[in-house]
Amino acid sequence: MGDENNKADNESMVQSLDPKQRSRRDFLEGAGTTAVLGAAIPVLGVSTVHAQQGSATASATSTIRLTVNGQSRTVEVGDNWTLAELLRDQLDLTGTKIGCNRSECGACTVIMNGKPVYSCSQLAVWADGAEITTVEGLAQNGQLSPLQQSFVDNNGPQCGFCTPGQLMTATALLANNPSPDSDQVKQALVGNLCRCSNYNAIVEAVVMAGEKQGAVA
Ligand code: FES
Ligand code: FES
Incomplete structure (x- = not known):
């Protein structure tokens, strides 16, 4: 890209x-x-x-x-x-x-x-x-969320700097669309850049998390 x-x-x-x-x-x-x-x-x-009240200052x-x-x-x-x-x-x-x-x-x-x-x-x-x-707020009682675990399983993080943002956008996506396909994941994550260019793994992690979520439901 x-x-x-x-x-x-x-x-x-x-x-x-x-x-x-x-x-x-x-x-x-x-x-x-x-x-x-x-x-x-x-x-x-x-x-x-x-x-x-009053004029804007750094201390307001x-x-x-x-x-x-x-x-x-x-x-x-x-x-x-x-x-x-x-x-x-x-x-x-x-x-x-x-x-x-x-x-x-x-x-x-x-x-x-x-x-x-x-x-x-x-x-x-x-x-x-x-x-x-x-x-x-994603992990509960010491347990990674299913999405976080899927990131681990699919080597979603490389340097990991973008990972929190990717996780939050993907969490919001899965809350509205529990089983997104890869195109839907790409579209949702378009505003989350990964300087390591680990996009394939990230998309796969989100798709797999959705598939597992669907299998459990
Ligand atoms: S730090 Fe907020 S969009 Fe880059
Ligand atoms: S894993 Fe390094 S920036 Fe995304």
């Missing part, structure tokens, strides 16, 4: 993940935090953000409530923090990786209210009231 195709595919995936989301770059280059939040919060249906904070991997959390966040920064730097959930930090690679993908999103391109305040699942 060429760089141009990757970029085009990836941009398309970003839109399919959340057509209303703005890139972190767009946000940071915008007129100001307060103005951006004022426009974005109603669009995303966030009803209770306690943003400080808001208190948000969210559920992360089944655990309710109340956190004071910087208004300019991304969701990835909140997860990694404040909640110690470093399984979520930051690759490009600009909506191009998918390494930072988490599930937000059932949909895969790039956490590098979501403001933390937009997650107020949201239900978030990170890669740390």
